[in-house]
Amino acid sequence: MGFCAEDLAAALKGSLGKDPVSHYPVLTLRGKRTLISTASALASVDGKIVRLQESPAVIEGCLWLPAEFLTSVLPQILGGPVAVRGAEAKAPLAEGKVPPKGEAKPEPKAAQAQKGASVSVGAEVAADSVRLTLAGKDAVLADVAQGSNEIVVTLAEGGLTGTAQDVGAGIVDGIAFNQGGRTLKVALGPGFKRLESLKLRDPDRLVLVFKGEGQRVNPPPPDDVQAAPGTADAGTAPGGPPRKTAAFDTVVLDPGHGGSDTGATTAGGLQEKDLTLVLAQKTAALLEKAGLRVILTRSTDTQVPLVQRTAIANYNRADLFLSIHLNSSPAPSARGTETYFLSRNATDLWSTQLAAKENTEGTASGATADSGLNLVLWELAQTSYIVESSVLAEAIQQEFNTLLGTTDRGVRQAPFVVLEGAQMPAVLVEVAFLSNPDESKRLTDPAFQDQVAQGLTQSILAFKARYDKPEAPPPAS
Ligand SMILES: [Zn+2]
Structure with missing residues (x-):
């Protein structure tokens, strides 16, 4: 309800x-x-x-x-508990008031049945539910009876119209009714758990939601996601995405910025976009050596829209998305590494400002303006990755605190566009401060670049090990 x-x-x-x-x-x-x-x-x-x-x-x-x-x-x-009367409460709460006990909630007023009025039938199918909508004045007066294997809706007046569409099977195995008839039968499948009904007005309709799991529709929806090369696609469940065989084998590295979007720059002519590419390429080489499949969101000095970067990771079913950036600050003394995972709530003002700065890169091409891959969506749909992302962020941060000899910065959360929509743990690392004379000098040193690549590789391999563990054969007992 x-x-x-x-x-x-x-x-x-x-x-x-x-x-x-x-x-x-x-x-x-x-x-x-x-x-x-x-x-x-x-x-x-x-x-x-x-x-x-x-x-x-x-x-x-x-x-x-x-x-x-x-x-x-x-x-x-x-900001406080709310008294609710009955499961079908329609939220008749006055401003700040708790409704008095015993007051009957106004039931939807029975619509005046018009003789011969028709009730149209429509169905909407999802993996975990089938929604059946009967629209028309007579729909709200219908009787809904539940049997052991079926639900029977009986109209008191009027007749049913529409075509009984194929809803597949699982929760609901079929919907049957006759044109102009008054009885509609819904055959329940093995996946059926419960029925929720809802009577709505303006316009009048009766909505029946069959909840459960495993509703399958034929044909299965087209799958536009490419399976990783070299992975078997056998045993794909109907309608389900192809599964990879290995637990953790693909990493997407994202060199920040590119093309006309230079990222942070120095008076000496250093550009963030060039250094992030070098660091990403060096890291990719090490990860590949360790047997991982590595994809770069860009391998040249080109501008890649932010949303496309995570799309590349999703498309390739990556197990990890790592965006590599360099920091900058008006204070030349600012130094050290910051590792971020995505959150709508920034850790602090600095994180907010940094995210705002990094987020501007894609808008230059207008690519993020109408993106469906957005923070809110990610946050709502990908909450499960936040914990994993924070684990990786911690690992990277520790590596770099050691490498750079700093501990004053750390793991933070901020709403980075580039991490939005990633259907995997996703982390953004600001390796060091390009605005710090000391650190910018080190960043151009190939030996230091190698160290950075090693640090990132170590962190990623340690993170991978967490995934590989459950795959190990269980100890003999
Ligand atoms: Zn950047």
Whole structure:
């Protein structure tokens, strides 16, 4: 059970809009911005992620939120617990008020049935749910009965229209009804777990959400992701992406900047883009020697849009994305390494400013303006990589603290565009300060460049070892 976000926004005098970057719905309440993912069971209140049991969804113009939204997300917005009456609560909460106990929640008013009015049937299929929508005045008066293997919807008035589309099998094995008939039967599959129903007004409709797992549709959606060369693609599940065989074998190195985007520069004519390419190439050589497949986002002095860089990593199903940069600061004394992993919330002002600086590189070509690969999306969909990314960031940071003899900087979080959308652990390292005379001199020294490449390689191989461990044969017992 759930409710429409529109109702919640109206009841609490908030507003519902769209995030300009991610195009996800944004609920603004009491000055707090709650981003709602319709692709995963996550919401984000002022950048703080809240996990939900069920994914919000757009159902015929209604942004459907699970009832738990009231207990898990709303308190974060209102700054306190919220009393919820019943699972079907429609959020009739007045400004700052807890609804009095025992007050009956207004039920959707029974629509006046029009004789002969029709109810159209539509279905929407996802891997974990099948949504069936019956639209029309008579739909909200329909009776829904659950049997052992089927759900039967019976209209009191009117008739059903539409074609029973092939919804595949798994959660729902089929939908059957006769044109103009009053009975619709939904055959439940082995993947079915539960049914949620929702009656909506303006326009009137009955939405039935069959939840579960493993809904398969034929034919499977085209897979535009290329399997890594040399990896078998056998045993691909229907509709599932090709799986790689090795646990960790592909690394994408991203030399920062390139082409007309020089990155940081020095009065002496050094350019960040040239040095990051050298460092990436040296690191690639070492990683390849260690048996890894390495892909560079650029191997020449060219400008590659930021989003394309992570797209390359995703396309190649990389296990790791490492973006290499050099730092700069108005203070010549600033020195040391900083390693970043992606987060909407920057660690501090410095991190915010740095991210803003690095993020400008792609916009020069206008490439990031309408990107669907954005921070918010990444944050919501790729939360699982944050921990792994932080582990790698720590490893790199420790290597470089030793190499550069500094400990005053460290691992930080910031919203880097170049890390957005990476479907793998992704880290950005600011190796050293080009603005520091000492460090810029060292950066041009081939021996130091080799050390940097070794440090990055060590960190990556140590990180890889974490992945390889579960692949090792279990100890004999
Ligand atoms: Zn940079």
